[in-house]
Amino acid sequence: MKEYNVAIVGATGLVGQTFIKVLEEYDFPTKEIKFLASSRSVGKKIIFKNKEYAVEELKEDSFRGIDLALFSAGSEVAKHFGPIAVEAGARVIDNSSCFRQDKNIPLIVPEVNFSDYKLNKLIANPNCSTIQSIIPLKAIADAFGLKRVVYSTYQAVSGSGQKGKNDLLRTLNGEKPEFYPYDISKTCIPEIDVFLDNGYTKEEIKMVNETRKILHLPNLAVSATCIRVPVLNSHGVSIMCETEKEASVEEVKSVLAAFENIVVLDDGKKHIYPTSIVANGNDKVYVGRIRKDLSCRNGLLLYCTADNIRKGAAANAVQIASRLAKLDEI
Numbered sequence: 001m002k003e004y005n006v007a008i009v010g011a012t013g014l015v016g017q018t019f020i021k022v023l024e025e026y027d028f029p030t031k032e033i034k035f036l037a038s039s040r041s042v043g044k045k046i047i048f049k050n051k052e053y054a055v056e057e058l059k060e061d062s063f064r065g066i067d068l069a070l071f072s073a074g075s076e077v078a079k080h081f082g083p084i085a086v087e088a089g090a091r092v093i094d095n096s097s098c099f100r101q102d103k104n105i106p107l108i109v110p111e112v113n114f115s116d117y118k119l120n121k122l123i124a125n126p127n128c129s130t131i132q133s134i135i136p137l138k139a140i141a142d143a144f145g146l147k148r149v150v151y152s153t154y155q156a157v158s159g160s161g162q163k164g165k166n167d168l169l170r171t172l173n174g175e176k177p178e179f180y181p182y183d184i185s186k187t188c189i190p191e192i193d194v195f196l197d198n199g200y201t202k203e204e205i206k207m208v209n210e211t212r213k214i215l216h217l218p219n220l221a222v223s224a225t226c227i228r229v230p231v232l233n234s235h236g237v238s239i240m241c242e243t244e245k246e247a248s249v250e251e252v253k254s255v256l257a258a259f260e261n262i263v264v265l266d267d268g269k270k271h272i273y274p275t276s277i278v279a280n281g282n283d284k285v286y287v288g289r290i291r292k293d294l295s296c297r298n299g300l301l302l303y304c305t306a307d308n309i310r311k312g313a314a315a316n317a318v319q320i321a322s323r324l325a326k327l328d329e330i
């Protein structure tokens with residue numbers, strides 16, 4: 001198989017470190033690899049496939065000879081360096097929200113809309129909560145049609161990067177919060193990303209817009225409430241959806257169980273349902289608590305968990321890259 005020169009941008013961050021782990025686990029065909037971050041990290045050591053590398057500073061000439069650049073260094077870095085990497089000939093997959101709503105840039109969850117990659121050499125990776133929700137929703141949409149979606153999220157502190165994890169550990173130790181506005185060890189916080197004038201947060205609007213774009217349903221009725229919870233890793237999302245066709249709980253369960261990368265865990269009386277614990281460290285989406293919504297005709301309720309750093313970020317990007325490599329489309 002052809003091998004590729006790879007650059008990891010943001011290699012010292014939570015997502016960047018997980019890119020490295022997932023590239024190794026998936027045995028991505030890597031010829032050479034470089035690890036890029038800010039000037040603060042220059043010289044830090046990274047081990048990849050038993051070889052030691054030093055982190056380099058991200059610069060405009062960093063992408064010479066690079067075939068694949070995996071970005072996880074925030075929107076500002078992506079905005080400036082993403083097009084530079086493409087110009088240098090690289091396929092770029094970016095984890096920030098910078099390009100997600102650009103209509104010329106594909107926003108991809110491989111199980112759902114992989115073929116959109118043809119649109120552009122630069123690909124955006126969706127928001128973590130959207131990725132894990134859109135997989136069961138795609139299964140439901142294909143089988144029964146989709147009219148309306150309401151999300152309530154329970155998002156782990158690792159979704160805020162290393163600063164979020166540090167704040168939970170710090171406050172559990174009895175120290176004052178330095179990152180979140182309240183003591184995350186003692187409360188859920190209904191604020192993720194900045195507040196907008198319409199009373200929603202940017203995270204909530206990301207889920208609305210990204211759901212429509214990935215499912216190719218621009219008029220889908222979607223709403224979201226996003227909550228940060230005192231869990232170290234792996235998000236939970238409660239999903240209420242209304243389908244076009246009526247569907248029994250058993251039909252929904254079998255459609256979900258047959259869909260790629262979904263694991264149905266649904267036997268409440270035996271305490272079998274999705275948890276953050278079962279999702280940690282792997283790339284499946286766990287779905288359970290599947291039942292009829294009592295407030296409308298074709299309404300369904302379900303709850304899903306997934307590792308937000310892996311399936312919600314790094315693994316989703318590496319899965320896109322792996323599929324592209326198989327098609328020789330990097």
Ligand SMILES: NC(=O)c1ccc[n+]([C@@H]2O[C@H](COP(=O)([O-])OP(=O)(O)OC[C@H]3O[C@@H](n4cnc5c(N)ncnc54)[C@H](OP(=O)(O)O)[C@@H]3O)[C@@H](O)[C@H]2O)c1
Nearest residue numbers: 010012013014015037038041072073074096159161162313
């Ligand atoms: N955490 C999640 O669940 C999640 C999920 C989906 C998407 N994302 C997105 O992925 C990105 C990274 O998130 P994270 O959680 O990994 O954050 P993080 O732990 O704070 O890491 C940020 C990374 O970006 C690098 N960086 C920052 N400014 C830079 C600059 N000017 N030039 C070069 N490198 C720079 C940092 O390098 P230094 O160490 O040198 O500062 C570090 O490697 C964000 O856009 C985030 O929204 C995160």
